[in-house]
Amino acid sequence: MADISLIRIDYRLIHGQVITKWMKQTNADRIEVIDDKLSKDPFMSKIYVMAAPPGVKVEMLTIGDAVDSWNKDKMGKGKLLVLFQNVSNAFSAWEKGFPISKIQIGGLGSAPGRKVVYSQITLNKEDADTLAEMEKGGVEVFFQTVPEDNPAELQKILKKFKF
Numbered sequence: 619m620a621d622i623s624l625i626r627i628d629y630r631l632i633h634g635q636v637i638t639k640w641m642k643q644t645n646a647d648r649i650e651v652i653d654d655k656l657s658k659d660p661f662m663s664k665i666y667v668m669a670a671p672p673g674v675k676v677e678m679l680t681i682g683d684a685v686d687s688w689n690k691d692k693m694g695k696g697k698l699l700v701l702f703q704n705v706s707n708a709f710s711a712w713e714k715g716f717p718i719s720k721i722q723i724g725g726l727g728s729a730p731g732r733k734v735v736y737s738q739i740t741l742n743k744e745d746a747d748t749l750a751e752m753e754k755g756g757v758e759v760f761f762q763t764v765p766e767d768n769p770a771e772l773q774k775i776l777k778k779f780k781f
Contacts, residue, residue, distance in 0.1 A: 619691070619692035619693075619695075620648070620692055620693040620694055620695055620696050620697070620698050621696070621697045621698065622693075622698045622700055622717070623644035623645065623646045623697045623698060623699055624640060624643075624644045624646070624699050624700070624722060625700040625702070625708070625718055625720065625721045625722065626640070626699070626700070626701055626702070626721070626722045626723075626724045627701075627702045627703070627704065627705060627708050627721060627722070627723050627724060627725075627726065628701060628702075628703070628724040628725035628726075629703050629704060629725050629726055629727045630725055630727075631651055631653075631656075631666055631701050631703055632649060632651070632666045632669040632670055632676070632701070633669070635724075635763065635764055636699070636701070636724075637669070637670070637671055639764050639765050640699060640724075640765070641671065641674065641699065643765045644697065644699055645697055646674070646696075646697045646698055646699035647673070647674060647675065647696045647697050648674065648675045648676070648677070648696040648697065648698050648699070649670055649674060649675070649676045649677070649698070649699045649700075649701060650676075650677050650679060650684065650693065650698050650699070650700045650701070651666060651676065651677070651678045651679070651701045651702075651703075652679050652680075652681055652684045652700060652701070652702055652707060652708075652711055652716070653678065653679075653680075653681075653702065653703050653707055654680045654681055654707070656678055656703070657678040657679055657680045657683070658680070663678040666678065675696070681707060681710050681711045681714060681716070682714070684711060684716055685711065685714045685715050685716050688715070688716055688717060689715065704726070704745075705723075705726070705744075705745040705748050705749060706745075706748065708721060708752075709748045709751070709752060712752060712755075712757065718752070718757050719756070719757060719758065720757065720758040720760075721752070721757055721758070721759055721760075722760055722761075722762055722769075723736075723739055723749070723759065723760070723761045723762075724739070724761075724762065724763055725738065725739060725763065726739050726740050726741065726745065727740065728740050729742075731743075733779055733781075735761070735775045735778070735779050736761040736763075736770050736775060737761075737763045737767065738763065739761055739763065741775070741779070741781070742781070743781040746776060746779075746781045747781070749772055750772065750776065753772055753773075759771075759772040760772065761775060
């Protein structure tokens with residue numbers, strides 16, 4: 619059975635902060651990117667695989683494949699860093715049975731209708747409502763860009779920023 623060290627939502631997926639800080643913090647030896655679109659894009663998949671440090675296995679999985687892999691053999695062996703590109707993918711995986719008990723929001727980019735709520739992390743009403751639903755379902759949701767930052771709880775963010 620694999621040990622899930624960290625589940626993170628970060629629109630940039632595999633990038634400098636993830637590699638230099640979170641890989642060390644979690645001691646992960648595998649990165650599982652769960653994203654229906656990216657898993658079917660060989661060119662982009664290859665770019666993300668090449669961005670990982672030597673010795674770290676990267677898999678690009680559809681949401682369905684990730685749930686199936688977990689149900690089959692708990693995703694095999696190793697320490698996993700699980701990455702989602704957006705809130706809706708994480709919610710969909712959770713709804714379908716992927717085991718998310720704790721999720722870190724590490725990077726959600728800016729766009730019209732989004733507010734900066736923590737560091738450079740933005741939310742819109744849809745994401746805020748979806749994360750609140752996950753929290754009501756027992757998922758601990760927190761915001762943290764790098765290990766040195768103090769994590770911020772979802773409820774504190776939602777009280778401070780009205781959506």
